[in-house]
Amino acid sequence: MSNQTPRSAPALSAWDRVKLARHAERPHTLDYLRELARDWVELHGDRAFGDDRALIGGLATLGGETVMVLGHQKGTDTKENLARNFGMARPEGYRKAERLMRHAEKFGFPVVALIDTPGAEPGIGSEERGQATAIAESLLTMADLGTPTVAVVIGEGGSGGALAIGVADRILMLENAIYAVASPEACAAILWKDAGRAPEAAETMRITAADLAGFGIVDEVIPEPAPAHERPEEAIRAAGEAIGRHLADLRREFPAGNPEAMERLRAARYERFRRIGAWREASPAANGLESDPLLPR
Amino acid sequence: MPAMRDFFQRRGKFRPEEADDDRADHHIPEDLWIKCPKCGELIYSRELAREGRVCPKCAYHFRLRARQRIAQLVDPGSFVEWHAGVRPQDPLAFADASGTYDRKLEQTQSKSGEQEALIVGRGAIDDIPVSLAVSDFEFLGASMGSVFGEKLVRAIELAAEHAEPLITVSSSGGARMHEGLFSLMQMAKTVAALARLGRAGVPHIAILTDPCYGGVTASYATVADVIIAEPGALIGFAGPRVVEQITRQKLPDGFQTAEFLLEHGMIDMIVPRPELRETIGTLLHHYARPGDRDRAAERAPLAVSHE
Numbered sequence: 001m002s003n004q005t006p007r008s009a010p011a012l013s014a015w016d017r018v019k020l021a022r023h024a025e026r027p028h029t030l031d032y033l034r035e036l037a038r039d040w041v042e043l044h045g046d047r048a049f050g051d052d053r054a055l056i057g058g059l060a061t062l063g064g065e066t067v068m069v070l071g072h073q074k075g076t077d078t079k080e081n082l083a084r085n086f087g088m089a090r091p092e093g094y095r096k097a098e099r100l101m102r103h104a105e106k107f108g109f110p111v112v113a114l115i116d117t118p119g120a121e122p123g124i125g126s127e128e129r130g131q132a133t134a135i136a137e138s139l140l141t142m143a144d145l146g147t148p149t150v151a152v153v154i155g156e157g158g159s160g161g162a163l164a165i166g167v168a169d170r171i172l173m174l175e176n177a178i179y180a181v182a183s184p185e186a187c188a189a190i191l192w193k194d195a196g197r198a199p200e201a202a203e204t205m206r207i208t209a210a211d212l213a214g215f216g217i218v219d220e221v222i223p224e225p226a227p228a229h230e231r232p233e234e235a236i237r238a239a240g241e242a243i244g245r246h247l248a249d250l251r252r253e254f255p256a257g258n259p260e261a262m263e264r265l266r267a268a269r270y271e272r273f274r275r276i277g278a279w280r281e282a283s284p285a286a287n288g289l290e291s292d293p294l295l296p297r
Numbered sequence: 298m299p300a301m302r303d304f305f306q307r308r309g310k311f312r313p314e315e316a317d318d319d320r321a322d323h324h325i326p327e328d329l330w331i332k333c334p335k336c337g338e339l340i341y342s343r344e345l346a347r348e349g350r351v352c353p354k355c356a357y358h359f360r361l362r363a364r365q366r367i368a369q370l371v372d373p374g375s376f377v378e379w380h381a382g383v384r385p386q387d388p389l390a391f392a393d394a395s396g397t398y399d400r401k402l403e404q405t406q407s408k409s410g411e412q413e414a415l416i417v418g419r420g421a422i423d424d425i426p427v428s429l430a431v432s433d434f435e436f437l438g439a440s441m442g443s444v445f446g447e448k449l450v451r452a453i454e455l456a457a458e459h460a461e462p463l464i465t466v467s468s469s470g471g472a473r474m475h476e477g478l479f480s481l482m483q484m485a486k487t488v489a490a491l492a493r494l495g496r497a498g499v500p501h502i503a504i505l506t507d508p509c510y511g512g513v514t515a516s517y518a519t520v521a522d523v524i525i526a527e528p529g530a531l532i533g534f535a536g537p538r539v540v541e542q543i544t545r546q547k548l549p550d551g552f553q554t555a556e557f558l559l560e561h562g563m564i565d566m567i568v569p570r571p572e573l574r575e576t577i578g579t580l581l582h583h584y585a586r587p588g589d590r591d592r593a594a595e596r597a598p599l600a601v602s603h604e
């Protein structure tokens with residue numbers, strides 16, 4: 001794992017990285033597909049309500065094999081951003097993602113998820129159509145999926161809307177990407193009732209790739225010798241190399257078409273998330289299990 | 298993810314600040330008149346407690362502390378708490394102008410009388426043993442951090458191991474900001490545990506109570522075999538003020554109420570508090586396998602309290 005701080009970094013602040021992660025010209029999911037994938041076929045719709053253009057998915061050849069690619073898609077100009085809802089997915093987006101994950105599992109395709117969203121859309125229609133439930137069900141499906149999964153935070157990893165396609169066997173992050181429980185603006189509003197203090201929140205919340213690799217939540221930081229919007233091909237190729245390497249590792253450890261290997265994969269993924277957290281045990285006696293007369297000894 | 302109790306200020310006639318005025322039982326003076334925030338009726342505190350904290354005049358459901366909820370749900374004396382020794386840490390070394398997270402935890406612990414925002418354990422409902430996980434909104438808005446996630450996962454794993462149904466009772470402002478991405482990851486961790494519970498064929502019944510938002514609604518609380526809400530509870534992904542600010546639209550009447558969720562197909566039913574225990578009991582009997590009850594009765598008497 002290469003978690004080292006990249007050479008080029010001239011001590012960027014967390015807020016600098018937020019601005020880089022959100023940069024309008026930063027490469028988005030379709031830019032990655034254009035550069036890395038062959039035979040891209042986009043698959044549309046949740047089969048129930050609509051097609052969400054903020055979260056796209058489809059089949060592509062990547063590193064010599066067919067994979068299911070899921071990704072948030074931001075626009076490059078105002079018009080496209082409106083069509084893409086600034087990369088903020090609605091319930092039908094998460095339901096499409098869930099459908100495509102099951103599709104991938106059925107045919108044994110690995111899933112590659114590119115995360116780049118400010119968050120799930122907080123709208124009236126989204127609430128009416130069950131935004132929370134759609135995210136929860138996508139988490140459930142991905143947590144238990146019987147095929148290898150690699151997630152890469154390429155820009156903004158915004159809260160539950162990001163995690164919905166992020167319950168993966170490997171979690172990678174571009175050096176200037178961010179991943180947060182809530183946007184710095186929302187954190188500042190929640191903690192200090194002042195969204196204007198977002199730069200301070202960005203620092204406090206430890207949302208950079210280096211921080212999260214240090215916590216063991218992120219497996220690998222993909223270096224950006226220059227910010228990705230300045231030299232997009234370089235960042236995209238580095239990401240492509242890392243994705244290919246992790247997929248190959250997963251394939252070696254959990255061979256395709258082997259049900260027993262898929263059970264081991266599920267168990268390994270469970271353990272990966274099971275251990276995330278920071279807590280201490282006050283005393284074993286306080287756990288109460290000893291005094292429970294109903295438990296088998 | 299939006300996660301804060303002041304997102305939940307009700308519009309119109311419901312005012313949680315008033316509902317909040319009467320804290321947990323252990324803070325309530327013995328004799329007190331409490332004003333119903335919905336109908337304005339003055340209710341004697343002992344009467345309100347007797348009524349399960351439901352307004353006798355208009356059926357407004359006052360919020361319950363976790364231990365009050367447990368006492369109402371399970372067979373008397375049957376609850377045994379588990380994993381009370383799992384305590385929070387400060388992984389971000391969080392500090393701001395108002396102090397450190399550690400300090401905030403200490404203050405919250407002493408004010409609320411709880412060590413964390415989730416209580417888990419085992420009890421019986423209508424003689425059927427269940428795993429229980431109940432959140433306490435008085436503890437930092439029952440926000441989900443590492444301890445919440447860890448205790449819940451342990452309760453889920455024990456439910457799976459003993460093949461005993463899981464009952465979760467949730468109210469929450471969402472993920473806990475002070476633990477950053479560790480908090481977000483509890484959504485994945487708890488849901489992953491539920492996936493295994495599902496494979497084990499053990500039912501999960503979720504009860505959503507006022508208010509329930511953000512990372513809790515978008516994770517374990519809605520991944521359930523049966524979802525029950527209390528009347529009038531506000532439940533959603535983003536808090537109403539956030540939705541209003543972002544969409545600049547007037548919110549529809551009853552937006553995000555339990556009744557709104559039922560109408561939009563998001564929950565199975567709304568059950569008034571006085572009928573909750575019986576409804577869960579009836580459901581549990583449907584899932585019980587032949588002989589479960591006899592085996593439970595054989596194992597031990599349930600009348601052992603852990604206080």
Ligand SMILES: [Zn+2]
Pocket residue numbers: 333334335336337338352353354355356357
């Ligand atoms: Zn009333």
